[in-house]
Amino acid sequence: MRYTFEKGLMGSPFKLVFYAPNDSIAKVAAGNAFKRVEELNEIMSDYRDGSEINRLSATSGSGRWVPVSKDLFEILAVSQDISAKTGGVFDATLGPVVQMWRHATRKGIFPPDEEIRDALARTGYSKLKMDARSRSIMLTQKGMRLDIGGLGKGYAAEEAIKELKKLGITSAMMDAGGKIVLTDPPPGSKGWNINVSNGSDSLKAMQLSNVALATSGPTYRFMEYKGVRYSHIVDPKTGIGLLFHVRTTVISPDGTVADALATAFSVAGIKRSKKYLKHFKGSRVWLVEKQGERTAEWNMLE
Template sequence: MNTILRSLKVAALFCLFSIHSDGQEMRYSFEKGMMGSPFKLVFYATGDSLANLAAKRAFERIEKLNEILSDYRDGSEINLLSAQSGSGKWVPVSKDLFDILAVSQDISKKTGGAFDATLGPVVQMWRHATRKGIFPPQEEIHEALQKTGYTKMQLDRAKQSVLLIQKGMRLDIGGLGKGYAAEEAIKVLKNMGITSAMMDAGGKIVLTNPPPGTKGWNITISNGSDSLKTMALSNVALATSGPTYRFMEYKGVKYSHIVDPQTGIGLLFHVRTTVISPDGTVADALATAFSVAGIDKSKAYLKHFPGSRVWLVEKQDEHIADWNMLE
């Protein structure tokens, strides 16, 4: 029996459907635009009241994180932290901001800087260039790069504080923020006794137990062109990264929205990266890191992330190289 749920008071949040599964639990689907992407939440619950409340709390949790982590909001905690770069001050921060920066630093160290949350000045430059359709001058790229480098950020876990060494630094956790938000939303559901759920945060997916009576959540993965793979997955996270929709084309050359921390330029040879990991934050960050590193280096880096699998497709000269660990 299909039921349209309209009792939610969260703006732009809709419950799409609920379906009886085994006489006890029903399937619910909610969707809301957040962090610049559609967030879709699907789970099984015993009734409408629980489902409505669970979805409301999950999306409230994500909105709270957006207030902390968004580099688009002038008053966000992460932007206020960036504004104190070069001051010589250790800045106390919230647990959420500290935790996500700690994960970022760990991945930066394990991937030789292929992932870098201090890349904000370069990201800002490329956003502006993409809007204008003009390739940034080399001097501007060089100047932006001088304000980046994960070694210029230090963390004090005991005091839950952050030091940004150089003036003009700007943090950007876009490469793992949605994965973190998806994980946190799933935690809200688990705390409410909901154990079969999927959160799709703009392509960053976190899964718990399979839907009742199934072997897993059916997830279809693309290699960026014509190859598709459908997998039944549960209790894992998945993230996909590629320049299919977000890129800049200049003089016939397509530059990815993913920027190489070494060159300050959007990737040229990346086609698509999919990572399956035990944790959504890690999966999200590795999808970016492995895209930057490429197949050969990623094979070496992967040993630092037990339980993770990769499908990485890239251009090598005129050929397409395909490294698929998902089969």
């Protein structure tokens, strides 16, 4: 039997579709999956004052090693690995810049140079130190703020799927606000039917299973200032939203990685992303970038 459940979590609709033997198992499975996502939100949300990640950020510059939960350590380890492999275009320490840019977008006012410089000075993934033995983190500079919005939903989707597997559910799809994790195909079919858009005219229908997929682009969230459109995705080097419109879809073996790479490759653009992709075995990309009238496309999904 096919079951569908939906719930608003982490500021997005989370949709769960799976095949289970009966209603009672389905209800328990969906309940456990959504409960796990809520648990993770308590840890990872930069919107919640008391969240574990915000408490950790508050210790920045104190010179202290702070023991953290297994989940937070794990997601920061993935983030740091991706930062190292992409030359810092993905960066969990970008919180000060993200906060500034979020505020600017809401108000429609471009942040002054001084504010951008100050926010950038408090970022840099090398300022986040990790000690695996004691499962502790140190943030070496005062005023740092962590933001793992770039991979949190992918991680949450993977963890939700694990809850289903514990109950013997092997055919499932978790769509965490556009970050999708898929397990075995629905009974009697070759895969899950997924439509991927390049942001304008081209749509690709695919049958996928046992992979994860994430799409990133400024389609809905951007700021227009003096006739220039800036994306909600911030470039860690400049501290401002991307100027070129990018639509990125990544298919990876893992949801956390797919989510992070969709952001990283949006920042890097086609040329640099081709170089970085060598470090991520089994990942495929569809990247469209528009600069002025010029459109370039890199499509590995053909």
